[in-house]
Amino acid sequence: MPFESDDVVVRRLDADCWELVEPLVYRGKRDRFVVPAGFPTDFATVPRVVVWLVPRFGRYTAAAILHDWLVTAGITSGVVTGREADGVFRRVLRESGVPVLRRWLMWCAVRWAALGDPVRGHGWWRSAPGVVGISVLAAPVVLPPAVLIAVSLTVYGLAEAAVGVLTGRPAEDAGSMRT
Numbered sequence: 001m002p003f004e005s006d007d008v009v010v011r012r013l014d015a016d017c018w019e020l021v022e023p024l025v026y027r028g029k030r031d032r033f034v035v036p037a038g039f040p041t042d043f044a045t046v047p048r049v050v051v052w053l054v055p056r057f058g059r060y061t062a063a064a065i066l067h068d069w070l071v072t073a074g075i076t077s078g079v080v081t082g083r084e085a086d087g088v089f090r091r092v093l094r095e096s097g098v099p100v101l102r103r104w105l106m107w108c109a110v111r112w113a114a115l116g117d118p119v120r121g122h123g124w125w126r127s128a129p130g131v132v133g134i135s136v137l138a139a140p141v142v143l144p145p146a147v148l149i150a151v152s153l154t155v156y157g158l159a160e161a162a163v164g165v166l167t168g169r170p171a172e173d174a175g176s177m178r179t
Helices: 061-076 082-095 100-115 124-167
Strands: 010-012 018-020 024-027 032-035
Touching: 024 061, 032 061, 061 082, 061 100, 082 100, 082 124, 100 124
Parallel strands: none
Antiparallel strands: 010 018, 024 032
8 A cells, every 4th residue: 555544534625625634645665745634635636527437536535635735735845747746646546556547547637637737737748649549549438428428417407507596596505416
């Protein structure tokens, strides 16, 4: 186990965000990182249309929290670059026993996210061949269900809004299915 404890102890801040109650300590062969208590996280930042493939938490939860810290405080403090943070994430996913396909898809997703970030995006083009290759291979499996889910969520959102108008209660108060 790459983390000093099997437990991730968090407290809910709001519907989407949590904070660590206890530090999360990663100890690898070459690296040691300490994510401090009080650090906020949303676990794995996964678009709603693909949570069927990669839920927001699982075997990779601690790795996702570490990655959140690396791409914020880790980059700011000069501990890692954005590209290194994503590489550490992939390595920690492997060390945590995340299956190879899911691990590479998750790495690909964080590299795509880095592309639009001026700090994390530095050096993105060195990863581009792998990111594009994985994306092309994954598209036939990921895109059809994601498109169907996006359409379904849109229809559901419209229905929920209509019911909210009819009942005089905004959708958030009417039991929204937000994730």
